[in-house]
Amino acid sequence: MNTTTPTLAQALTQARTLGLERIDAQLLLLHALARPDAGRAWLLAHDTDALGPAVHEQFMGLCQRRATGEPVAYLTGRKEFYGLQLAIDARVLDPRPDTETLVDWALEVIAPLPAPSVVDLGTGSGAIALALQHQRPTAQVLAVDASADALAVAQANAQRLALPVRFMQGRWLRGVDDRFDAIVSNPPYIAATDPHLAALTHEPLQALASGPDGLDDIRTIVAQAPAHLIHGGWLLLEHGHDQAGAVGALLRAQGFAQVQSRNDLAGIARCTGGQWPTVK
Numbered sequence: 001m002n003t004t005t006p007t008l009a010q011a012l013t014q015a016r017t018l019g020l021e022r023i024d025a026q027l028l029l030l031h032a033l034a035r036p037d038a039g040r041a042w043l044l045a046h047d048t049d050a051l052g053p054a055v056h057e058q059f060m061g062l063c064q065r066r067a068t069g070e071p072v073a074y075l076t077g078r079k080e081f082y083g084l085q086l087a088i089d090a091r092v093l094d095p096r097p098d099t100e101t102l103v104d105w106a107l108e109v110i111a112p113l114p115a116p117s118v119v120d121l122g123t124g125s126g127a128i129a130l131a132l133q134h135q136r137p138t139a140q141v142l143a144v145d146a147s148a149d150a151l152a153v154a155q156a157n158a159q160r161l162a163l164p165v166r167f168m169q170g171r172w173l174r175g176v177d178d179r180f181d182a183i184v185s186n187p188p189y190i191a192a193t194d195p196h197l198a199a200l201t202h203e204p205l206q207a208l209a210s211g212p213d214g215l216d217d218i219r220t221i222v223a224q225a226p227a228h229l230i231h232g233g234w235l236l237l238e239h240g241h242d243q244a245g246a247v248g249a250l251l252r253a254q255g256f257a258q259v260q261s262r263n264d265l266a267g268i269a270r271c272t273g274g275q276w277p278t279v280k
């Protein structure tokens, strides 16, 4: 076998020697082969096929970029979130599977309502808002982001998926008039000094970092939320692995009831929320 025409299996082994995870190498190889929908089973079935030199070169280029920390979603331009194929690029945070916890919880709190109104603050790619709209076609979903670039990505996703989410540019709830049954957000929550940020340089800093303790934006949202919730409505927030206690305290201090947390896929308390009390 000549080195310029490796088999698929050999190319995947080369990717592993660059330090790539197996799943990442497989997704990038499918992308280089222009078979993004074929799936990993297809790769296994074709592992002795030869890879042409041009595709091999493209694949190794993608692997090198991945090895420097660029998210796979930016390299392939797509990411699956809650069963939806989203178009993703460097203008928005790469949606994490852990954020599906927030979607599950939001679906639970709006489940009893025939036409719930929901706002997603800092929508980025639109992941949360689009997942909710897809699961609950009768919901009125508003998606807000401060970044015009992010809104362009989210709106393109909504259009392609034919989901009737409404969009608005703004800082959290400033300028939003309505009251909602649920406010959901995966805001930036990493402390500005957190060394973890060094590994995330490819993603927009404004979607990641939030002041000295990472809670600046969460504080703003908690303070703004009561004026935008109907009585009995819920505010649900994603936050960092060690922030559940602090976010719960902020919610209680603001007057929220039923304050509780939900775990992510790794079993870490990743979302905390509360209910705006019903008038007695």
Ligand code: GLN
Pocket: 096, 186, 187, 188, 189, 190, 200, 207, 208, 209
């Ligand atoms: N969960 C992301 C991370 O720690 C951060 C996302 C965010 O700040 N909202 O990598």
